[in-house]
Amino acid sequence: MRKAQIAALTAASLLVAGGYYGLADALDLVPGPVTVAPMDIAAQPHPTISAPSLPQAQVAGLDPEAPMPSSAALSAMVTSMVADPAMEGASVSASVIDVASGTELLDHSAASGVTPASSNKLLTAQASLSLMGADHTLSTTTVLQGSTLTLVGGGDVLLAEDKGDPTATAGRAGLGDLARQSAEALKAQGVTSVSVSLDDTLFTGPAWNDGWEAGNEAWVAKIQPIMVDISAHHGQGDYPDDPAMEAAQVFRQHLEDAGITVSGEVSRAAAPSGASELAAVSSAPLADILSLSLKTSDNTMTEVEGRLVAATAGESTDFQGASRAVLAQLRKDGFDTSGVTLLDSSGLAKGNKVPGRLLAQILARAAAPDGGTVGRALISALPVGALDGTLDDRLHETQAAGTVRAKTGSLEQSVSLSGVATTADGRLLAFAVVVDGFPAENAWGARAALDNNVVAPLAACGCQG
Known part of the structure; x- marks a missing residue:
């Protein structure tokens, strides 16, 4: 069969x-x-x-x-x-x-x-x-300015919670991998404590379309440029209330697990123009x-x-x-x-x-x-x-x-x-x-x-x- x-x-x-x-x-x-x-x-x-x-x-x-x-x-x-x-x-x-x-x-x-x-x-x-x-990929990055580490969403909404799988489409890039790479780069600079910010400003305007009828919340999430594998929720009717912030919280936990102290709660802010890139992970190809x-x-x-x-x-x-x-x-x-x-x-x-x-x-x-x-x-x-x-x-x-x-x-x-x-x-x-x-x-x-x-x-x- x-x-x-x-x-x-x-x-x-x-x-x-x-x-x-x-x-x-x-x-x-x-x-x-x-x-x-x-x-x-x-x-x-x-x-x-x-x-x-x-x-x-x-x-x-x-x-x-x-x-x-x-x-x-x-x-x-x-x-x-x-x-x-x-x-x-x-x-x-x-x-x-x-x-x-x-x-x-x-x-x-x-x-x-x-x-x-x-x-x-x-x-x-x-x-x-x-x-x-068809070969275009999406990068999720971290940048540092001062003591603020910013997680920057680049449109990948299939991120693995922890380790990425280089053979997969959903979960090709992993938030755990990104956190560990970031932690290594921070330690190399002598930094062991940061605050974490989320930059989800790639997308603007409402995250919900006025043309969608009530009840469609079961069939589509709020539209944001960074999410933990959103395809896992398809057909389940259980989309997170704030997918981007959920991803940021997952990243924060992995960063702490990698030995970096994180002060305060995750905030939302655009990455400063002068911030330097620390680490990046890439999605599967667009095709x-x-x-x-x-x-x-x-x-x-x-x-x-x-x-x-x-x-x-x-x-x-x-x-x-x-x-x-x-x-x-x-x-x-x-x-x-x-x-x-x-x-x-x-x-x-x-x-x-x-x-x-x-x-x-x-x-x-x-x-x-x-x-x-x-x-x-x-x-x-x-x-x-x-x-x-x-x-x-x-x-x-x-x-x-x-x-x-x-x-x-x-x-x-x-x-x-x-x-x-x-x-x-x-x-x-x-x-x-x-x-x-x-x-x-x-x-x-x-x-x-x-x-x-x-x-x-x-x-x-x-x-x-």
Whole structure:
């Protein structure tokens, strides 16, 4: 069983390297009622995951001569989805793009902005990778001036409490390591007693978005530039009240354990401009961080990524600045952002509006042979159907299982699926389907309608006529 699952992952990864990526469609673990039973998809609230049955024949490379699906056939899939009773009253923006030619094969209100839920994260991921680079790392440092040691947050919110793990993404850098390095540097200067200050001024403005509804505290932490591994709280509803100060207190304890006397309580203040750096620890590369945040649809991590885009671009490092910076980078990359309203980076705000076409275009470029490092990092960060992330409990026993890579999205009245698919005929397609406005009690049924009527048929498509 384990070997079959590993083989499935290996096959999916080889498809990425060759330009073939699986079709993606999944639901995020984000707020919203789930009350309608799934249709014919093997998904349970607490599923027992088994390896999918993969197709026997696997396509081995991007073939521009492979038969192309007809627009009529693709349109019929969306029409079938919309006709499902769970979709009553919904607005749909959908686009399917042939990766080899760049031709849009399906335009179902593709230019209309619709609430994208967590498919919104694709905009942030594209901007982050394009602006900062897949190999970009984040430094957490300490600086000294006089007898004050300042812990400076640099955007790493995956810090280990003690020792870092150089092979891990979450916990690559450790607060204990930073404290011990700082203690050694202090002792080398003859300093054995300090006061400790926290500099979390990299981010400005409110730590909470006014566009997020009450109750979302269970799904996102306050947005600050330093935290003890915040991914450990994902889906648990137990985010700390002040993540940055929690990290500072952990650091303080390790500093004392390393033989440095700390006077008073940890204060908050920007590091003095003339302070000298004592020690630093570095995060995993951005590509790995994005893989973790996209596969699990982590809202906090994505909001931090948006703020880092703003900081790199010279924008204000608040919610508004992050939105401006992300959209500016997308335009710089040649994407049309018409119809976009961006209130946050994660997609929690119902006021976000994103056209399906923009999502499909981002994925089509990433999946193309000339997508480069940015494209490879983006596509490989997406969940794999029936295997991992927010797709682990979906698309079992379909041709999409093990071949799909996609970003999921869900709010109470919104579902979205944005990814890449290789048809049964071997044609590589990028797609996005964004649905909003169905009754809240239909959330589960809407997800099932999307899976059954669009995603699974697209992966099985031999539909030229």
